Amino acid sequence: xSAATSRKTYLMILVYLxxxxxxxxxxxxxxxxxxxxxxxxxxxxxxxxxxxxxxxxYMHLKDxxxxxxxxxxxxxxxxxxxxxxLMAEGYARLHGIW
Amino acid sequence: MGSHGHAAQPTDEYGTATDGKIxxxxxxxxxxxxxxxxxxxxxxxxxxxxxxxxxxDHLGIGLTAVLTFWLILSSVTMVMAVSAATERDRxxxxxxxxxxxxxxxxxxxxxxxEYSHLIxxxxxxxxxxPTGATKFCPPQFASTFFMITGFHGLHVLSGTIYNSVIxxxxxxxxxxxxxxxxxxxxxxxxxxxxxxxxILVFTFVYLI
Numbered sequence: 610x611s612a613a614t615s616r617k618t619y620l621m622i623l624v625y626l627x628x629x630x631x632x633x634x635x636x637x638x639x640x641x642x643x644x645x646x647x648x649x650x651x652x653x654x655x656x657x658x659x660x661x662x663x664x665x666x667y668m669h670l671k672d673x674x675x676x677x678x679x680x681x682x683x684x685x686x687x688x689x690x691x692x693x694x695l696m697a698e699g700y701a702r703l704h705g706i707w
Numbered sequence: 708m709g710s711h712g713h714a715a716q717p718t719d720e721y722g723t724a725t726d727g728k729i730x731x732x733x734x735x736x737x738x739x740x741x742x743x744x745x746x747x748x749x750x751x752x753x754x755x756x757x758x759x760x761x762x763x764d765h766l767g768i769g770l771t772a773v774l775t776f777w778l779i780l781s782s783v784t785m786v787m788a789v790s791a792a793t794e795r796d797r798x799x800x801x802x803x804x805x806x807x808x809x810x811x812x813x814x815x816x817x818x819x820x821e822y823s824h825l826i827x828x829x830x831x832x833x834x835x836x837p838t839g840a841t842k843f844c845p846p847q848f849a850s851t852f853f854m855i856t857g858f859h860g861l862h863v864l865s866g867t868i869y870n871s872v873i874x875x876x877x878x879x880x881x882x883x884x885x886x887x888x889x890x891x892x893x894x895x896x897x898x899x900x901x902x903x904x905x906i907l908v909f910t911f912v913y914l915i
Contacts, residue, residue, distance in 0.1 A: 619786050626779050634772050637914040639763060649915050656910035663903045667786045668896055674722035681732055688743040692750050699755035 622666045629655050731893045735900045738862075742904050745858060746911055749851045760844050762913050765830060765837055766852070767821060774817040775909050778863075781810025782902040785870075785895045792891040795884040797877065800891060804874040807898065811867030818860050822853075852912060859908055862901045869894055 633655050636648055665671040670678055700706075721729055753759045762768075784806040791799030829836040832853045835844035873894045877887055 616787065616790060619783055619790075623779065623783050627776060630772065630775055630779070633910065633914060634768065637763065637768070639761065652910050652914050656907055659906045660903050663782065663899055663906065667782050667899045667902075673724060674720060676720040677722065677724055677729070677732065681736060684736060685739075688740070688747065692747055695747065696750045696754035699751050703755050703757060 618666065622662050625662055626659055629659050725889050725893075727889060727893050728896065731896045735896065738900070739904070742855075742858070742907075745851075745855050746907070749855060749911065752847045752851060756845060756847070758843055758845060760835075760842065760848060762852075762915070764842075765825075765835070765844065765848070766913055767824070768913055770817065770821060771909060771913050774814055774821075775905060777810060777817065778814050778902050778905050781807050781814070782899050784810060785898045789888075789892050789895045792877075792884075792888040795888070797880075797884070800877050800887070801874065804870060804877060804891070808867055808870050808874060811863055811870065811898075814863050815860065815867065818856070818863075855908055855912055859901070859904055862904070866894075866898050866901045869897060 633652055636643075636651050636655075641648075664681075670681060673681075724732075784803050788800050788803035788807060791803055825831070828838050829840075830844075830849045830852075832850050834846050835849035837844060873890055876882060876890065881887075882890060
């Protein structure tokens with residue numbers, strides 16, 4: 610853990626997390642008339658931003674060596690890829706696209 | 708071991724991270740893929756049906772938003788405990804660890820409240836038959852909900868017990884201050900991971 614990460618920084622991250630959570634709930638509120646796909650993209654983007662804040666600041670990954678950072682981060686490129694491919698397959702099967 | 712039987716030279720590839728910390732990171736990586744598998748299964752089931760309900764029609768978003776913020780707050784108390792332990796502040800470590808344990812207990816209490824109301828209203832692991840519903844609700848909606856949030860709840864329970872053990876060890880001065888700081892930091896990694904996963908579960912299972 611780096612001494613450079615001060616308590617003030619932790620509290621600032623808390624504010625960011627609270628604001629993003631509030632924005633998420635606002636965006637997910639039914640009846641706004643927004644396209645659901647766009648809402649989903651917005652919600653996922655904000656969730657990823659929150660997860661990154663926790664990972665880098667509260668878990669101090671930003672202070673770790675480059676090797677450890679890569680060990681932790683690089684594998685996470687795979688699940689979104691699988692998700693897109695497999696969910697697209699399920700959607701296509703449902704709608705008889707192939 | 709080298710070809711002449713000498714121990715491998717230490718490297719600085721992992722910086723100042725202790726063995727225990729690296730081991731926890733690897734464990735969390737494996738655990739993260741367990742959650743990824745569950746969320747992938749959820750996504751595939753959901754994409755393959757056109758009668759999947761909007762989660763907010765059946766789940767209490769307000770209560771869960773409060774629980775989400777509560778868990779984030781417990782992450783802050785945990786990071787404060789790590790700071791205190793690093794500064795060899797025994798009293799501060801005990802105080803912030805105790806708050807973190809209370810945070811875990813509070814979250815579990817909230818989850819119990821949520822589950823008991825859902826089950827009372829006809830949504831359980833096997834079926835989704837909410838009282839007075841006019842639209843069909845597939846049982847997969849309920850089973851994936853309980854599976855994912857239950858698996859996460861099990862992590863909160865484990866983390867709360869883990870943090871309690873670290874708290875008592877600190878109170879009993881079981882380790883040297885330096886070793887204790889390392890123990891608190893490793894426990895902190897697990898607790899923050901539980902928070903991080905909930906951020907994603909909240910978005911994918913409750914909001915989208």
